[in-house]
Amino acid sequence: xxxxxxxxxxxxxxxxxxxxxxxxxxxxxxxxxxxxxxxxxxxxxxxxxxxxxxxxxxxxxxxxxxxxxxxxxxxxxxxxxxxxxxxxxxxxxxxxxxxxxxxxxxxxxxxxxxxxxxxxxxxxxxxxxxxxxxxxxxxxxxxxxxxxxxxxxxxxxxxxxxxxxxxxxxxxxxxxxxxxxxxxxxxxxxxxxxxxxxxxxxxxxxxxxxxxxxx
Amino acid sequence: xxxxxxxxxxxxxxxxxxxxxxxxxxxxxxxxxxxxxxxxxxxxxxxxxxxxxxxxxxxxxxxxxxxxxxxxxxxxxxxxxxxxxxxxxxxxxxxxxxxxxxxxxxxxxxxxxxxxxxxxxxxxxxxxxxxxxxxxxxxxxxxxxxxxxxxxxxxxxxxxxxxxxxxxxxxxxxxxxxxxxxxxxxxxxxxxxxxxxxxxxxxxxxxxxxxxxxxxxxxxxxxxxxxxxxxxxxxxxxxxxxxxxxxxxxxxxxxx
Ligand SMILES: Nc1ncnc2c1ncn2[C@@H]1O[C@H](COP(=O)(O)OP(=O)(O)OP(=O)(O)O)[C@@H](O)[C@H]1O
Ligand SMILES: [Mg+2]
Numbered sequence: 001x002x003x004x005x006x007x008x009x010x011x012x013x014x015x016x017x018x019x020x021x022x023x024x025x026x027x028x029x030x031x032x033x034x035x036x037x038x039x040x041x042x043x044x045x046x047x048x049x050x051x052x053x054x055x056x057x058x059x060x061x062x063x064x065x066x067x068x069x070x071x072x073x074x075x076x077x078x079x080x081x082x083x084x085x086x087x088x089x090x091x092x093x094x095x096x097x098x099x100x101x102x103x104x105x106x107x108x109x110x111x112x113x114x115x116x117x118x119x120x121x122x123x124x125x126x127x128x129x130x131x132x133x134x135x136x137x138x139x140x141x142x143x144x145x146x147x148x149x150x151x152x153x154x155x156x157x158x159x160x161x162x163x164x165x166x167x168x169x170x171x172x173x174x175x176x177x178x179x180x181x182x183x184x185x186x187x188x189x190x191x192x193x194x195x196x197x198x199x200x201x202x203x204x205x206x207x208x209x210x211x212x213x214x215x
Numbered sequence: 216x217x218x219x220x221x222x223x224x225x226x227x228x229x230x231x232x233x234x235x236x237x238x239x240x241x242x243x244x245x246x247x248x249x250x251x252x253x254x255x256x257x258x259x260x261x262x263x264x265x266x267x268x269x270x271x272x273x274x275x276x277x278x279x280x281x282x283x284x285x286x287x288x289x290x291x292x293x294x295x296x297x298x299x300x301x302x303x304x305x306x307x308x309x310x311x312x313x314x315x316x317x318x319x320x321x322x323x324x325x326x327x328x329x330x331x332x333x334x335x336x337x338x339x340x341x342x343x344x345x346x347x348x349x350x351x352x353x354x355x356x357x358x359x360x361x362x363x364x365x366x367x368x369x370x371x372x373x374x375x376x377x378x379x380x381x382x383x384x385x386x387x388x389x390x391x392x393x394x395x396x397x398x399x400x401x402x403x404x405x406x407x408x409x410x411x412x413x414x415x416x417x418x419x420x421x422x423x424x425x426x427x428x429x430x431x432x433x434x435x436x437x438x439x440x441x442x443x444x445x446x447x448x449x450x451x452x453x454x455x456x457x458x459x460x461x462x463x464x465x466x467x468x469x470x471x
Contacts, residue, residue, distance in 0.1 A: 116309055119269055119313065120372075124307075124376075127330075
C-alpha cells in the first residue's frame with residue numbers, strides 16, 4: 001500500500017538535499033557561461049590555433065559522458081596533488097561539461113544572424129566593440145535564452161550523477177532514505193516531485209525572461 | 216571640370232580564383248546620381264561594397280574626395296580608426312534593409328549618432344526624429360522594424376544613413392525586396408535626396424529610375440565596366456551589343 005504520510009515525510013529531508021542540486025546546477029551553468037563564452041570567442045576568432053583548440057574542447061566534452069568526466073576529474077585530482085572538496089570538483093566538472101554546449105548555443109545564435117546586421121553597423125563606422133555589444137550580442141542573447149534555460153534544466157537532472165563522488169544531493173539522499181525506510185516508491189516519488197518542481201520553476205523563469213526580451 | 220566625389224581606377228577583386236572585378240574605371244561626379252546596371256552576377260554589388268571597403272579590393276585605387284579608400288599605401292591596409300573615419304561620411308542602404316530588429320525605428324537611427332558621432336542621447340533622439348520625419352515616418356518612430364512594412368523599413372534605413380550627414384550615399388538594389396506597390400514611396404524619398412544635391416551611387420534594376428533620375432548610368436557585365444554615359448546614351452542609343460542584349464532581355468521580361 002502506498003503511504004501518503006511516508007511520502008510527505010520524505011519530502012522534508014529531500015528538500016534540504018535539493019540545495020546541493022541547485023548549487024551544482026546553478027554553479028555549473030554560471031561557470032559554463034564564462035568558459036563557454038571564451039570557447040565560443042576562440043571558435044569565432046581569426047587565429048587558426050584558437051579555433052582548433054575550441055573545436056577539440058567541444059568535441060571532447062560532448063563526446064564523453066558527464067558521469068565518466070566526473071570520475072576521471074575526481075580521481076585525477078589527487079594524482080596531481082590536489083585535495084579539493086567533492087563539491088568543488090562537481091561544480092567544476094559540470095561547468096566544464098556545460099561550457100561545450102553553451103559555446104555551441106552562442107555560436108549557433110551568432111551564425112544565425114544575417115551578415116547584413118553587422119554590415120549595417122560597420123558601414124556606419126561603428127567600432128567592433130559596438131558592433132558586438134550593440135548589434136550582435138543583444139540579438140544572440142535573446143535568441144539563445146530558450147536553449148540556455150533548456151541547458152539549465154538538463155543540468156539539474158544531470159546533477160544526480162554527482163552522487164557518485166559522494167555528494168548527498170536529491171538522488172543520493174533519496175537512495176539513502178529508501179534504504180532505511182524500506183519505502184522506495186514513496187521516497188523516489190517524493191524525489192521526482194522535487195525535481196519536477198524545480199524544473200517547472202526554471203521553465204517559468206525562462207518564459208518570463210523571453211517575454212521581457214522579445215519585442 | 217569638378218573633381219570626382221569617387222574616383223575608381225583599375226580596380227580588381229577576386230573571390231578565390233573567381234575574378235569578380237576586372238580593371239574597373241569609373242568617376243562618380245559630386246552632387247549627381249550615378250546608376251549601376253547590368254545582369255545578375257556582373258559585380259555591381261561587389262563594386263559598390265568596395266567603395267566603402269565592406270569588401271576589400273585587391274588592386275587599383277578608389278579615392279573618395281581624393282583620399283585613398285582602405286589603404287595607407289598600395290598593399291598596406293589602413294588602420295581601423297582611419298577606415299571608420301572614412302566610412303562615417305558614406306551612407307549605405309541595403310537590399311534587405313538590415314535594420315536592427317531589437318531597436319525601434321528611432322533607436323535604429325539614433326544608434327550611430329550616439330556611438331559614432333558621440334552625440335548625447337537627447338540630441339540623437341531629436342536628430343533621429345527629424346530624419347524620420349524627412350522620410351515621412353514621423354508617426355512610426357516608436358515602432359520596431361517588425362511592425363513596419365517593407366517600404367517603411369527601407370525608409371527608416373535611409374533615415375539611418377542620412378542622419379549621419381554623409382557626403383556620399385550608396386544604394387544596393389534598395390527596392391528589389393519590396394512589393395511593387397511599395398517601390399514608389401522609397402524611390403520618391405531617393406528622388407528628394409537627389410534633388411537636394413546628394414551624391415548617390417545606386418545599383419538598380421529600376422530602369423525607369425535610371426532613365427529619369429540618374430545623371431549617369433554605368434553598365435557592368437562579367438566584372439567589367441562596359442560603359443558609363445548619360446542615361447539617354449546608355450538606355451536609348453546603346454552602342455555596345457552587350458548593353459543592347461541586356462536591355463532587350465529587360466524589355467521582354469517587363470512586357471506582357
Ligand atoms: N563573398 C563572395 N564569395 C564568393 N563569390 C562571391 C562573393 N560575393 C560575390 N561573389 C561572386 O561575384 C560575382 C559578382 O557578384 P555581385 O553580387 O557583385 O553581383 P551583382 O551584379 O550585384 O548581381 P545581382 O544583380 O544578382 O545582385 C558573382 O558571380 C558572385 O557569385
Ligand atoms: Mg547585387
